[in-house]
Each structure stands twice: as structure tokens, then as C-alpha cells.
Amino acid sequence: MTDETVAQNAHEDGSRACLVTGASGYIGGRLVPELLDAGYRVRCLVRTPHKLRDHPWAGRVEIVQGDVTDAASVARAMTGMDVAYYLVHALGTGRDFERTDRQAARVFGEQARRAGVRRLVYLGGLTPAEVPERELSPHLRSRAEVGHILLASGVPTAVLRAAVIIGSGSASFEMLRYLTERLPVMVTPRWVHTRIQPIAVRDVLRLLVGCAKLPPDVSRAFDVGGPEVLTYLDMMQRYASAAGLPRRVILRVPVLTPGLSSHWVGLVTPVPAAIARPLTESLRHEVVCHENDIERYVPSPPGHPLGLDRALALALQRVREAQVVTRWSSAAVPGAPSDPLPTDPDWAGGSLYTDVREREADVPPEALWRVVEGIGGENGWYSFPLAWAVRGWLDRLVGGVGLRRGRRDARRLRVGDSLDFWRVEEIERGRLLRLRAEMRLPGLAWLEMRVDDDGGDVRYRQRALFHPRGLLGHLYWWSVSPFHAVVFGGMARNIVRAAARAQDDEGRHDRDPAATGHGASG
Incomplete structure (x- = not known):
């Protein structure tokens, strides 16, 4: 006005x-x-x-x-x-x-x-x-x-x-x-x-x-x-x-x-x-x-x-x-006087550590989303399997859930689903998956995966977020951050690669119906 x-x-x-x-x-x-x-x-x-x-x-x-x-x-x-x-x-x-x-x-x-x-x-x-x-x-x-x-x-x-x-x-x-x-x-x-x-x-x-x-x-x-x-x-x-x-x-x-x-x-x-x-x-x-x-x-x-x-x-x-x-997301807005606001200063809300990864994906957004929604459980986490396994064992040693829970469905997720030592906190089908950590941690952690399509320019965006509790929480983040390039960087890279391979496989099957077994009895 x-x-x-x-x-x-x-x-x-x-x-x-x-x-x-x-x-x-x-x-x-x-x-x-x-x-x-x-x-x-x-x-x-x-x-x-x-x-x-x-x-x-x-x-x-x-x-x-x-x-x-x-x-x-x-x-x-x-x-x-x-x-x-x-x-x-x-x-x-x-x-x-x-x-x-x-x-x-x-x-x-x-x-x-x-x-x-x-x-x-x-x-x-x-x-x-x-x-x-x-x-x-x-x-x-x-x-x-x-x-x-x-x-x-x-x-x-x-x-x-x-x-x-x-x-x-x-x-x-x-x-x-x-x-x-x-x-x-x-x-x-x-x-x-x-x-x-x-x-x-x-x-x-x-x-x-x-x-x-x-x-x-x-x-x-x-x-x-x-x-x-x-x-x-x-x-x-x-x-x-x-x-x-x-x-x-x-x-x-x-x-x-x-x-x-x-x-x-x-x-x-x-x-x-x-x-x-x-x-x-x-x-x-x-x-x-x-x-x-x-x-x-x-x-x-x-x-x-x-x-x-x-x-x-x-x-x-x-x-x-x-x-x-x-x-960290524009998907929702605060609803009470105590909520953080977008215009609050950067130093408000306590410490927040982030690890941000982004990759261009030469695949349709739906192909990339299928890989994102299928993550975890039998499908794995697309990077350094030993590191994920060790983190799961350590979590079980201190009374956590570890990686033993797997996932409810191999292909689809819904809000509230357990996913190894994560829980699905938010899902916008085809666009956003946010997981909240349920492993034993000196703080709160989330893993956010997003598929963005800007007029055919498809990008995969990934953010790991950690809100530490006390000095131990800060020490924990700095002790594991040297491994993030391998774990989270490899994860972003391999998710995009997996989507590309799946898209190539689908293209070959379309060109050769016999490869899928269809038409063999025709």
C-alpha cells in the first residue's frame, strides 16, 4: 500500500x-x-x-x-x-x-x-x-x-x-x-x-x-x-x-x-x-x-x-x-509470541551449526525424489557405509536405537515414520524430506533433503543441522565436522548419481522391453 x-x-x-x-x-x-x-x-x-x-x-x-x-x-x-x-x-x-x-x-x-x-x-x-x-x-x-x-x-x-x-x-x-x-x-x-x-x-x-x-x-x-x-x-x-x-x-x-x-x-x-x-x-x-x-x-x-x-x-x-x-525452511511460520521470527538477529535462537551441500542433477525431479524418499533401511545412506554402521553401533552402546529399526516401507515415507536412528519430521512429496535425529546426542540434529526444480534446472540441496546443548554439544560438533566432507559430501554426490543411474536403467528398459521381461510372451 x-x-x-x-x-x-x-x-x-x-x-x-x-x-x-x-x-x-x-x-x-x-x-x-x-x-x-x-x-x-x-x-x-x-x-x-x-x-x-x-x-x-x-x-x-x-x-x-x-x-x-x-x-x-x-x-x-x-x-x-x-x-x-x-x-x-x-x-x-x-x-x-x-x-x-x-x-x-x-x-x-x-x-x-x-x-x-x-x-x-x-x-x-x-x-x-x-x-x-x-x-x-x-x-x-x-x-x-x-x-x-x-x-x-x-x-x-x-x-x-x-x-x-x-x-x-x-x-x-x-x-x-x-x-x-x-x-x-x-x-x-x-x-x-x-x-x-x-x-x-x-x-x-x-x-x-x-x-x-x-x-x-x-x-x-x-x-x-x-x-x-x-x-x-x-x-x-x-x-x-x-x-x-x-x-x-x-x-x-x-x-x-x-x-x-x-x-x-x-x-x-x-x-x-x-x-x-x-x-x-x-x-x-x-x-x-x-x-x-x-x-x-x-x-x-x-x-x-x-x-x-x-x-x-x-x-x-x-x-x-x-x-x-x-x-531453515520457508515451509512454515511461527505461531506464538515465543517463536523465532525471520527478522530476529542472526545471533538469536542459540547456536546453530550447519553443513550445506548442493548438486546439480541432470535428471527429472521425480527421479531424484524417488532416491531421496527411498533412503535408509535396506537402501542405505549413499555414503561411507562403515561410518554409518559405526555410528549406529556407538549409539546402541550408549542405549540408543542404532540402525536396527530400518524403515516401514521400502519406497514411501510418511510423517512420524522411524528411519534407522532418524524420525520423519516433515515430508512434502516430491520436494522436501526432513529427518530429526533420535540417536543419543548432546543436542538436537536434523537432516534436510530437498529437490528443487527451477524451470528444468533440477538441483539437490542437503542440510545437516545441529543445535548443541552445553559445551559438550559444541565439542561434539567440532569433533565430527572433519568427517562431514566424506559423509555428507559423499551422500549428496551419490544420491544424484543413483538417480542418474536409475534414469539410465529406465531408459534402457523403455528401449528394450525384453530387458524387463515384458512382451516375452507376446
């Missing part, structure tokens, strides 16, 4: 309209479908519209291209809106991020007032009441300043102040995940003993949606958090338990300053240093809710707010069950 038609379409169906900034980000990308499900019309203001292309809701929203620092584009986006969500910040953009945040908040508030917007909603950071704002970390100081600017805009504003958000893809959660998974013994700075009140991403989204209906006389900040107050160290140990990891050994080193800590986090995790530094600096301060007034306006349903263990379980479940289809 073009910018010129935005104003004309405002209020056509009489429903409340919401503007969402930051829709290509972590919270914004999850808030949009929640608003749509709640019956709101949604417009998104984004700098790069194509980033929203792969979202399942992209066709249900209006999109305005622009920047929150540009008054003209913000004014255009505000036209006809009832509620405007401010979910952007300049964290990680450089040393001037405070100035950029200040300018953007002023533009947003001014244009909202001029457009007659009835409500602003902003998700900021939880700050300690006993610490003067000038002494806060630059990150927290900037988030607090943005809240003040929006509250002073003349438009009724709800500022939700949250600490660590628990959900796959959240920068704070990803830092927690990587630190805990990669280091069974950790040398940590003083801030691991800082008290924190984390909140599940589902509760954050529930409160953001609920704020759209706040009475017009409510314009204030609200502290929001989960039901537990604990230290960062407690969170690490609880994460280890939820992920099935041994209890972590923590060695505290008081000399690790926030600056040194950010470099340490950068070495251990893939979270960019420009993001890790302000996050670690913020952990100097205790961030605990001092009030729960939001409950009067947006009451919690039964079971909410979620406790840490439940929030961790949901985040980890989404990685295990949904990450394959949202990261």
Missing part, C-alpha cells in the same frame, strides 16, 4: 487503529499479530518495508516507509491513528545513541499530538528508584529520558518499564542463554549477584495490547515484571536446569568492570559488543519493580504473570520445535 493512500483508508471499518514502530524488531514483530488478533487495524512505520515481507501478517497491515527521526514520515504514519506504539531505540548504533533517541522521541510525541492520537504506549527499561538518573548506565538513562519526553508530549502515555525479557530472540535472554550453555565453569563479574525481576515476553505483549484501552486520564509509567525476584546468577542456574545442563560452577571476579565484562561477553557469545556493553552496564543496578499498579488497569488472567521456569521452558520449547521451520 502506498503512502498516499494511507490517510484515505483510516477509520474505514470503524475499528481502533494502531501504529506500530519497530515492527521489524523483536517486540514489534511479535506485537503486531497480537493486536490483529485483538481486532485492531495495524499500520507499521518501518525504514525498510521488505523486512516485513516474510511475516505471515504482512498482507493484513498497512505499511508506511519512514524513520522516527523524520517528522514528515511520522506525520504521514500518524494520520487516522488512535494508538501509537513507540518500540524503537538506537541501542547499538554508536556513541550518539542518546541524542538520536532524544530526537526521535520528540518528533514522535509532537506528531502524535498534532494528529490527534489518543494514546502513546512505550516499552522502556526498569530503573532503580534509589539511583539518580544521571548515575544510571547510558542505556537505562536514555530509556528513562525517552519516557519523560513522551509523557510530556501532551498525549496520554503509558510507559511500561521492564527489566530482562525472557523469550527466544530477546538480546538479554540470548546473552543469558549463551553464557550458560557455553561455559560449565564461569569466571564472572560482580553483576551476577545483582537482583533482577525478569518478565516473560508473553506477559509483555499482553500488557502492551491491554494499554491500548487505558482510560484517557491515565498518563504515567508502570513497573512491569514477573512474580520472582532473583539474581543473575540464579537465572543462569535456573536456565541450566531448564535446558537439561549440569549445575554451573561460578567463580566471581570483582575486578571485571562493565567495560571488561562486555568484551568478555563478546568473546563467549555472538551478541554484538555494541549491544552487550550497554546491557552489561545496566546490570550494575538492581532492577526490581516498586509497584504493580498496571494490574488495576490490565488484570492478569489465570496463570499470569508467568514464573521464570515456565518462561524458560516456553522459550526453549520454541527453539526446539519451531526453529527448524522458521530459520
Whole structure:
């Protein structure tokens, strides 16, 4: 939809309209479908519209291209809106991020007032009441300043102040995940003993949606958090338990300053240093809710707010069950707020190791697919049989299923079929076969085989995927990766060759019916 038609379409169906900034980000990308499900019309203001292309809701929203620092584009986006969500910040953009945040908040508030917007909603950071704002970390100081600017805009504003958000893809959660998974013994700075009140991403989204209906006389900040107050160290140990990891050994080193800590986090995790530094600096301060007034306006349903263990379980479940289809295949889309999204940063979702192979196939796609669907069991795995046999024996030695299960049918597979030490997780007949490993592993593994036909250009694409659990999982991948060229490379090459041989055999049989026994009695 073009910018010129935005104003004309405002209020056509009489429903409340919401503007969402930051829709290509972590919270914004999850808030949009929640608003749509709640019956709101949604417009998104984004700098790069194509980033929203792969979202399942992209066709249900209006999109305005622009920047929150540009008054003209913000004014255009505000036209006809009832509620405007401010979910952007300049964290990680450089040393001037405070100035950029200040300018953007002023533009947003001014244009909202001029457009007659009835409500602003902003998700900021939880700050300690006993610490003067000038002494806060630059990150927290900037988030607090943005809240003040929006509250002073003349438009009724709800500022939700949250600490660590628990959900796959959240920068704070990803830092927690990587630190805990990669280091069974950790040398940590003083801030691991800082008290924190984390909140599940589902509760954050529930409160953001609920704020759209706040009475017009409510314009204030609200502290929001989960039901537990604990230290960062407690969170690490609880994460280890939820992920099935041994209890972590923590060695505290008081000399690790926030600056040194950010470099340490950068070495251990893939979270960019420009993001890790302000996050670690913020952990100097205790961030605990001092009030729960939001409950009067947006009451919690039964079971909410979620406790840490439940929030961790949901985040980890989404990685295990949904990450394959949202990261590695376009066959499905995420269906819950905890799911990874296509626009999540590359470092979100935990470590993911891949081995990718691709071969051109000079055969019809159906001939190649027959070989793919016939893999395993008596037909074998088309590469280094001894290596597959040894892997099966080793699996049985540690109590796994090994290669003894074979396959149900020699030619056809269906979802749920066992296939040696794999299980068929997804099959799109003629196009895609995805297997999930059921061997004993320090992590989760998949093998994906795809037949692509682009106007007669047939290609075989193969991906082995491994999501490690703990340090042992990383060591396992690196110990077996030297053999991948032989095992997986040979597999891709031999599958294509087998399809070509089968096609040649079929051609000879067509040319010589006697070769198949047909016509001998004619």
C-alpha cells in the first residue's frame, strides 16, 4: 500500500487503529499479530518495508516507509491513528545513541499530538528508584529520558518499564542463554549477584495490547515484571536446569568492570559488543519493580504473570520445535509470541551449526525424489557405509536405537515414520524430506533433503543441522565436522548419481522391453 493512500483508508471499518514502530524488531514483530488478533487495524512505520515481507501478517497491515527521526514520515504514519506504539531505540548504533533517541522521541510525541492520537504506549527499561538518573548506565538513562519526553508530549502515555525479557530472540535472554550453555565453569563479574525481576515476553505483549484501552486520564509509567525476584546468577542456574545442563560452577571476579565484562561477553557469545556493553552496564543496578499498579488497569488472567521456569521452558520449547521451520525452511511460520521470527538477529535462537551441500542433477525431479524418499533401511545412506554402521553401533552402546529399526516401507515415507536412528519430521512429496535425529546426542540434529526444480534446472540441496546443548554439544560438533566432507559430501554426490543411474536403467528398459521381461510372451 502506498503512502498516499494511507490517510484515505483510516477509520474505514470503524475499528481502533494502531501504529506500530519497530515492527521489524523483536517486540514489534511479535506485537503486531497480537493486536490483529485483538481486532485492531495495524499500520507499521518501518525504514525498510521488505523486512516485513516474510511475516505471515504482512498482507493484513498497512505499511508506511519512514524513520522516527523524520517528522514528515511520522506525520504521514500518524494520520487516522488512535494508538501509537513507540518500540524503537538506537541501542547499538554508536556513541550518539542518546541524542538520536532524544530526537526521535520528540518528533514522535509532537506528531502524535498534532494528529490527534489518543494514546502513546512505550516499552522502556526498569530503573532503580534509589539511583539518580544521571548515575544510571547510558542505556537505562536514555530509556528513562525517552519516557519523560513522551509523557510530556501532551498525549496520554503509558510507559511500561521492564527489566530482562525472557523469550527466544530477546538480546538479554540470548546473552543469558549463551553464557550458560557455553561455559560449565564461569569466571564472572560482580553483576551476577545483582537482583533482577525478569518478565516473560508473553506477559509483555499482553500488557502492551491491554494499554491500548487505558482510560484517557491515565498518563504515567508502570513497573512491569514477573512474580520472582532473583539474581543473575540464579537465572543462569535456573536456565541450566531448564535446558537439561549440569549445575554451573561460578567463580566471581570483582575486578571485571562493565567495560571488561562486555568484551568478555563478546568473546563467549555472538551478541554484538555494541549491544552487550550497554546491557552489561545496566546490570550494575538492581532492577526490581516498586509497584504493580498496571494490574488495576490490565488484570492478569489465570496463570499470569508467568514464573521464570515456565518462561524458560516456553522459550526453549520454541527453539526446539519451531526453529527448524522458521530459520531453515520457508515451509512454515511461527505461531506464538515465543517463536523465532525471520527478522530476529542472526545471533538469536542459540547456536546453530550447519553443513550445506548442493548438486546439480541432470535428471527429472521425480527421479531424484524417488532416491531421496527411498533412503535408509535396506537402501542405505549413499555414503561411507562403515561410518554409518559405526555410528549406529556407538549409539546402541550408549542405549540408543542404532540402525536396527530400518524403515516401514521400502519406497514411501510418511510423517512420524522411524528411519534407522532418524524420525520423519516433515515430508512434502516430491520436494522436501526432513529427518530429526533420535540417536543419543548432546543436542538436537536434523537432516534436510530437498529437490528443487527451477524451470528444468533440477538441483539437490542437503542440510545437516545441529543445535548443541552445553559445551559438550559444541565439542561434539567440532569433533565430527572433519568427517562431514566424506559423509555428507559423499551422500549428496551419490544420491544424484543413483538417480542418474536409475534414469539410465529406465531408459534402457523403455528401449528394450525384453530387458524387463515384458512382451516375452507376446
